[in-house]
Amino acid sequence: MQIKVHRGTHQIGGCITEIKTAVARIIIDMGSELPRADKSESPPLNIEGVTKGKQDCDAVFITHYHGDHVGMFEAVLSGIPIYIGATAKQIYTVVQRTLKRKLDKGNPELVAGFETLEAGKPIIIKNIKITPYTVDHSAFDAYMLLIEADGKRILHTGDFRMHGARGRKMPAVFEKYAKDIDVLITEGTMLSRPNEKVLTEHELGRKAAELLRDNKNVFVLCSSTNIDTIAEFYSAAIANKKPFIVCESEFQLEILRIVTENSTSPFYNFSKQKIFTYGENLHDLMGKVGFCFIGRANYITQKALGAFPDNLLIYSMWSGYLDKTHAAFDEYKCGFIDKATAAGSQLMQLHTSGHATTEDIKKVCEITQAKTVVPIHCEGPENFRLLGINADIILLQDGESITV
Numbered sequence: 001m002q003i004k005v006h007r008g009t010h011q012i013g014g015c016i017t018e019i020k021t022a023v024a025r026i027i028i029d030m031g032s033e034l035p036r037a038d039k040s041e042s043p044p045l046n047i048e049g050v051t052k053g054k055q056d057c058d059a060v061f062i063t064h065y066h067g068d069h070v071g072m073f074e075a076v077l078s079g080i081p082i083y084i085g086a087t088a089k090q091i092y093t094v095v096q097r098t099l100k101r102k103l104d105k106g107n108p109e110l111v112a113g114f115e116t117l118e119a120g121k122p123i124i125i126k127n128i129k130i131t132p133y134t135v136d137h138s139a140f141d142a143y144m145l146l147i148e149a150d151g152k153r154i155l156h157t158g159d160f161r162m163h164g165a166r167g168r169k170m171p172a173v174f175e176k177y178a179k180d181i182d183v184l185i186t187e188g189t190m191l192s193r194p195n196e197k198v199l200t201e202h203e204l205g206r207k208a209a210e211l212l213r214d215n216k217n218v219f220v221l222c223s224s225t226n227i228d229t230i231a232e233f234y235s236a237a238i239a240n241k242k243p244f245i246v247c248e249s250e251f252q253l254e255i256l257r258i259v260t261e262n263s264t265s266p267f268y269n270f271s272k273q274k275i276f277t278y279g280e281n282l283h284d285l286m287g288k289v290g291f292c293f294i295g296r297a298n299y300i301t302q303k304a305l306g307a308f309p310d311n312l313l314i315y316s317m318w319s320g321y322l323d324k325t326h327a328a329f330d331e332y333k334c335g336f337i338d339k340a341t342a343a344g345s346q347l348m349q350l351h352t353s354g355h356a357t358t359e360d361i362k363k364v365c366e367i368t369q370a371k372t373v374v375p376i377h378c379e380g381p382e383n384f385r386l387l388g389i390n391a392d393i394i395l396l397q398d399g400e401s402i403t404v
């Protein structure tokens with residue numbers, strides 16, 4: 001069997017990995033590259049049989065709905081089935097529908113045709129058996145994939161962590177389903193962010209509850225699909241008897257409705273207290289009791305900030321977007337925040353990473369007893385060699401492959 005990493009060997013994003021046997025060929029993730037330091041366009045994707053030429057691929061598996069794993073789905077030749085988690089599919093359909101409505105981009109019709117994955121249910125593609133297992137990540141309904149073929153066991157972790165809402169269960173999941181691994185293809189995001197302090201989502205939740213207790217008007221800037229963080233703020237709002245407000249009903253509210261419908265966990269139940277959609281009609285209520293407003297750097301949030309300039313503005317996203325020296329620096333987001341603070345917002349950062357800490361990556365290498373480790377989704381894959389892992393660490397370049 002051959003494993004080829006088309007992209008993502010030296011970047012946090014753009015993930016595309018191929019597994020090929022004598023008779024079958026599958027692709028794991030079809031991600032967009034994150035912005036480049038020089039802001040140049042990504043080179044076009046040319047994978048013969050997958051994105052161009054005559055179809056020569058049996059299936060594409062998407063581990064989760066983040067753009068760096070699914071963003072290039074439209075490049076896949078029609079006729080190749082694309083698999084994603086069932087709830088992730090619904091959420092990503094809403095994302096694509098919104099993109100289409102607002103920016104005339106996106107392709108919700110194509111996403112609606114995706115096949116679905118279910119945790120623990122294997123999918124057989126010719127002589128390859130692929131079994132998805134739920135992982136803890138900042139995207140909801142995210143998976144790692146156990147791939148069995150030619151008598152070998154490959155584990156592709158996707159993006160994962162052990163400090164989110166589902167984190168405590170993760171070591172047992174690896175222990176139960178993913179031991180005796182021949183090749184571990186693992187994300188290594190945090191190996192290039194060694195100084196980032198990592199809170200657990202529950203620590204973040206406790207802090208959120210304190211902040212909502214001590215501040216009347218609270219705005220939170222976070223990703224609309226970071227369900228764990230939104231759930232922590234929702235619980236904090238309930239505990240503090242504050243109205244929980246979102247920007248718009250067709251997007252954020254719809255995503256939370258999908259999560260509620262598809263989860264049995266009380267933590268992900270967003271029907272415990274009414275969620276308000278922002279409008280001027282709420283100003284009386286907001287003025288009286290304060291609020292927790294889940295916003296984004298958009299016009300609606302800006303309007304609400306303008307109406308309540310005396311507020312705490314919690315930035316709950318990766319700090320790199322506000323770092324002028326980083327390739328992913330987001331000028332628009334930064335300008336949005338500068339404008340708010342100039343008008344009176346008190347800014348603070350409260351965020352936790354969607355990615356496994358160095359210690360947790362090491363733990364996974366040990367639990368899975370991986371003979372070979374192939375790092376992906378990492379700016380410094382050579383740092384894997386410093387972990388003291390008892391495995392052969394293979395550092396690939398984009399487009400390189402190994403034979404197992």
Ligand SMILES: [Zn+2]
Pocket residue numbers: 064066137139159354
């Ligand atoms: Zn991700």
Ligand SMILES: [Zn+2]
Pocket residue numbers: 012013066068069159377
């Ligand atoms: Zn990612």
